[in-house]
Amino acid sequence: MARKVGSIGAETADRVRLAALSLFARYGYAAVSMRQIGREIGLQAGAIYNHFPTKQHLLRGLMVEHMERLLTAWEAERDDNLPPREALVAFVRFHIRYHVKCGEEVFISYMELRNLEEQNFVEVEELRRRYEHSLRSILEAGTEARVFTVSDPRVATMAVIAMLTGVTNWYRTDGRLSLDEIEELYVRMISGAVGMKEN
Amino acid sequence: MARKVGSIGAETADRVRLAALSLFARYGYAAVSMRQIGREIGLQAGAIYNHFPTKQHLLRGLMVEHMERLLTAWEAERDDNLPPREALVAFVRFHIRYHVKCGEEVFISYMELRNLEEQNFVEVEELRRRYEHSLRSILEAGTEARVFTVSDPRVATMAVIAMLTGVTNWYRTDGRLSLDEIEELYVRMISGAVGMKEN
Amino acid sequence: MARKVGSIGAETADRVRLAALSLFARYGYAAVSMRQIGREIGLQAGAIYNHFPTKQHLLRGLMVEHMERLLTAWEAERDDNLPPREALVAFVRFHIRYHVKCGEEVFISYMELRNLEEQNFVEVEELRRRYEHSLRSILEAGTEARVFTVSDPRVATMAVIAMLTGVTNWYRTDGRLSLDEIEELYVRMISGAVGMKEN
Amino acid sequence: MARKVGSIGAETADRVRLAALSLFARYGYAAVSMRQIGREIGLQAGAIYNHFPTKQHLLRGLMVEHMERLLTAWEAERDDNLPPREALVAFVRFHIRYHVKCGEEVFISYMELRNLEEQNFVEVEELRRRYEHSLRSILEAGTEARVFTVSDPRVATMAVIAMLTGVTNWYRTDGRLSLDEIEELYVRMISGAVGMKEN
DNA sequence: GATGAATGAGTCTTCATTCAT
DNA sequence: CATGAATGAAGACTCATTCAT
Structure with missing residues (x-):
């Protein structure tokens, strides 16, 4: 039929x-x-x-499109004129808010990397690198301006991303904490982690 | 052996x-x-x-045995008499040191959870819960003793674990930083994240 | 057309x-x-x-139409008044000339017989039989007239057809030999094969 | 099970x-x-x-092994000391006798060439070339010795092979003619085709 | 008359698993 | 305890064919 x-x-x-x-x-x-x-x-x-055309294309599409939407959303929201402290807070809030909305995309974007064929893997990794680079720039700027106390910005970037993305593993829309409260908690923890000066 | x-x-x-x-x-x-x-x-x-007996048993074995070895190792090393600050540092150092040694076990223990049949899943999750509970106890004790400033110990536990375990994703034996340096960096970041008082 | x-x-x-x-x-x-x-x-x-209407119809069409065109062309060219020797030469020349022009049709007409459904197969075979019967008549007439020395006209018919049709397997428009030279070679060989008397 | x-x-x-x-x-x-x-x-x-390992291997095996058995059988039977007339007769008789015994192998060896992957095709073609070269050598020797009257040995080789192999298309074990009679008919026709001198 | 989306059966091949040897 | 041969189900993907648009 x-x-x-x-x-x-x-x-x-x-x-x-x-x-x-x-x-x-x-x-x-x-x-x-x-x-x-x-x-x-x-x-x-x-x-x-x-x-x-193939199952692999389906996977690639899901991952690439997710990463592109993420980058686009961040580009729309970022403000490069913000001082490091405010920039970091903005990133943390954005990351959590955006990621909990698309937990499945985030999940497969981390889990299925190894199932991407070489070329597609490279493409997705490049997108991820670009996104994570935003955070690294903020950390480096803040370190240089002596408002953060970060010994190794590269490691700190990965540590912060890991901590933030972990939220998607347990976040539930109807959970004990509101999204706003969660953002607040992570802003505090991450501020501490990067040794942010009180003012 | x-x-x-x-x-x-x-x-x-x-x-x-x-x-x-x-x-x-x-x-x-x-x-x-x-x-x-x-x-x-x-x-x-x-x-x-x-x-x-089956492929599933093979997977279950790898995951359960990994978690049991981890728990055994931690039981051997933990010292419940340590004050919170020192206990947290000990946990951080132990976690990193232990996990980078068995990156593959750690990796599949996170990645393959969904491929465990219900019963096996429950078993592994219980082991993980027990391990992570150690950290939560430390954070709660430190909060109560006002040496940490943690608003929500449950969230903090997950945040710290996520940050720490992230190390296995990029650690290389022959990398830029020694294991000791890495432990030091994470001790500092996590101390900050939990708002550890300087003394 | x-x-x-x-x-x-x-x-x-x-x-x-x-x-x-x-x-x-x-x-x-x-x-x-x-x-x-x-x-x-x-x-x-x-x-x-x-x-x-179906893929099978497409195949049947190609084969039946090829055989019908072949028969039509041969009917237009044959001259039943020719004596056996000349008739055989005419057939040989016609067969080669016609077949090298449509190598693909000839090829599939032999190769795809087994992919024809029963009814279509019968139809095509009947057309082929009619065409090959022309040759057999010539051989029989020549044998009766003692200008050929053919022991078994049925076998000879198949042998000559096989030899002739083989040309399409290697003929190239821009090959070493002209079509005329090839016809000449086959006229000589087939004349010999049927034991044609020199005059 | x-x-x-x-x-x-x-x-x-x-x-x-x-x-x-x-x-x-x-x-x-x-x-x-x-x-x-x-x-x-x-x-x-x-x-x-x-x-x-694959369907293609199965096909390749059938074709290569057939060609190798054919070559082996011919190597065992050929006698390079025979004069051209006798050599040709020997080849004709061998070819018919051998080929009617394995009509299916012969059939697919011609029909399925195009379904061989490049490499396998080359391999089979080389075996076929070696076999057919035997006939060509005989025709060339006979032509040089003026016992055959062949204008173009290359074409004659293909013509003879085509005629001979055609037998497998209609031969039936219980047919009108015995294998011996068929061999005899073809020896006569092919002797004529190559213009074999009577003695 | 062509498209593009669909079906249901089929393609080759691989899978976890079994068991006689 | 290992092999090699088997099963039956399933894998991704293609097929001839249909039909609303």
């Missing part, structure tokens, strides 16, 4: 993406089959290939 | 474990086949079943 | 036929997909079904 | 080969599935891969 009435290509592609995202996050890329993705949205596995 | 002469079976089981560990870490549990594990050590896939 | 202006449909059908012919000859009927044929001429696979 | 009692590897491989040969000959390589081959001999498709 042919096309279901009213179904449009782009719409189906989006449903596939969504199903894949959710399944990859829950079971892992390698453990999820095209059949399973199709079943989730009432499609034969083969039909997915009308929208994505 | 020297093997007695003739205990060739246990030796083979160990070779399987080692190969599986390395392959699971590199490619992921779901993406690694029993044939691949066998090939790595010159064995037919079928022979693995003389030592492990 | 000029197409009337506007008869764009028939034109598309012809492009399909041409593409299918070429692809079937190169890769074999079973190994060529409707998508591949469509791609070759910038068409979606589905569009082919506006012109041919 | 594991191995069926008594089945041995080499034996199964042979049964696979035989089934594949027969099916490839009847339906063509591309049209035959591994399932079909397995079904023919009561095996799951997957089990075939215990004996042949």
